[in-house]
Amino acid sequence: MSKPFTAWDERALELAVEEVTHGLTRDARDELFARISPGDLEPLEQSAAALNLAGLGQLETPPAALLRRLEADARAHFGPAAKPPATPFHTAEARRPRRWLLAATGWLVAAGLLAAFLLRNLPERAQDSATRRELLVASAPDLVRADWVASADPLAGGVSGDVVWSSARQEGYMRFRDIAQNDPQRNQYQLWIFDQTRDEWEAKPIDGGVFDIGRGAEVVVPIDAKLEVRQAALFAVTLEPPGGVVVSRREHMLATATP
Structure with missing residues (x-):
């Protein structure tokens, strides 16, 4: 039976x-397999391969907030009896990096790899949107980001924030500040993605999903695109009847973001 990732010691x-x-030397590999079995490496190898194909060489250094959140998620999931997360999840201020982290490429690969591996093995309840957003920002080489600009609609208020999207992964997140809480029984927010590779893209944007906003100074919402998004030219948020609409009349276009 394989040993869980969280049960591995730091070495x-x-x-x-x-x-x-x-790759390790023969002696180092022998030391590794004296601590874990070869089969224990498979999930880590799969994550490394996937991240490499996604263009790990262009990774940004994962932000300290992401590392802290991943550590907190791991502690919450695996309980007080579990061993603390290994060294790569501590910030630079907490302890001096080891030699294998000193090379820039090694750091990028290791940080992105370990973050993705841990997040993939957390339960759904621990995979909050804010954590996933930060992981996407840290690891998607084709990431596009744009700030929300509030419209003149009185319902827009002072909404701000941003949207991030990766076409390669078909994954993205909206982040909002100062956006009004909605009553799902009366109306819901809906995202529209204008993909300029599609015919009549200005008239027929892609439905990016219906969502609600509760209380909170900052809210992160995952994008739920109903069609493949190849090249997003504009993101827009409207206020629609409960359940959303197939074609928006754009009566209440509250915010837009242009990559």
């Missing part, structure tokens, strides 16, 4: 990341 984790990113 095993360090050796495992080195093995899947750069």
Whole structure:
């Protein structure tokens, strides 16, 4: 039976990341497999391969907030009896990086790899949208980001925030500040994505999903695109009847974001 990732000691984790990113010497590999079984490496190797294909060389350094949230999620999921997350999840201020983190490429690969691996193995309840957004920002080489601009509609208020999207992963998130809480029984927010590779793209945007806004200073909402988005030229949020609409009359266009 394989040993869970969270049960590995710090040395095993360090050796495992080195093995899947750069390769170990024979002696180091023997040391690694004295601590874990070869089969334990498979999920980590799969994550490394997937991230490499996605263009890990262009990763940004994952923000400290992401690392702290991942650590908190792991602690909440695995309980007080679990061992603390391994060294790569501590910020630079907390402890000095080890030698395998000193090379820029090694750091990018290891940080993105470990963040993705841990997040993939967390339960759905721990996979909050804010964490997933930060992971996407840290690891998607084709990421586009745009700030929301409030319209002149009185219902728009002072909405601000941003939207991030990766066409390669068909994944994105909206972040809002100062957006009014809605009553789902009366109306709901709906996202529209204008993909300029499609025919009549200005008249027929892609439905990006219906969503509600509760209380909170900052809200992160996952995008639920109903069709493939190849090249987003504009994101727009409207206020629609409950359940959303197929074609918006655009009576209440509250905010737009242009990449």
